[in-house]
Amino acid sequence: MADATVSCLFCRIIRGEVPARKIREDEHVFAFEDINPQAPTHVLVVPKKHVAGLKEAQSEDAELIGRCQLAAAEIARERKIEHGYRTVLNVGPGAGQSVFHLHVHLLGGRHLSWPPG
Ligand code: 5GP
Numbered sequence: 001m002a003d004a005t006v007s008c009l010f011c012r013i014i015r016g017e018v019p020a021r022k023i024r025e026d027e028h029v030f031a032f033e034d035i036n037p038q039a040p041t042h043v044l045v046v047p048k049k050h051v052a053g054l055k056e057a058q059s060e061d062a063e064l065i066g067r068c069q070l071a072a073a074e075i076a077r078e079r080k081i082e083h084g085y086r087t088v089l090n091v092g093p094g095a096g097q098s099v100f101h102l103h104v105h106l107l108g109g110r111h112l113s114w115p116p117g
C-alpha cells in the first residue's frame, strides 16, 4: 500500500519539503500560517502524525486532537485575540475539507458571524 505521508501536503510541510510560515512546533504538533487567510489570524494546527481527518481518527488519536486545540488556544492568547476566535475542523469535501491531513483552523482578529457558511 502506498505511504500516504509521502505525497501529503501537510506531511511535506512538517518535513520542510514545502515552505510554510511556521509559528511553532513541539514533539506532537506543528502550526503554520494558512496560505490563503480568511481572517487576520488564520493559523493551521496539525498533528505531526498523519491522520487523514476527524472521521478517520481513532481513540488513540484523542490526545493529539486535544493538543491541536490547546496549541490553537495558546496561539490565540499570544495573538491577543481572546475576545473571540474560532477553531474549526472541516470534515469531508462537503464541508470544505481539501487537505486530507487533520488540521484545526484558528480564525480570529475580526468579527465571526454565526452560523458559519
Ligand atoms: P481545508 O479546506 O482542508 O479545511 O483547509 C485546508 C487549508 O489549507 C486551506 O485553508 C488552504 O488555504 C490551506 N492550504 C492549502 N495549501 C496550502 C499550502 O501549500 N500552504 C499553506 N500554508 N496552507 C495551504
Ligand code: ZN
Binding pocket: 004, 005, 008, 009, 010, 011, 012, 049, 050, 051, 100, 101
Ligand atoms: Zn499528512
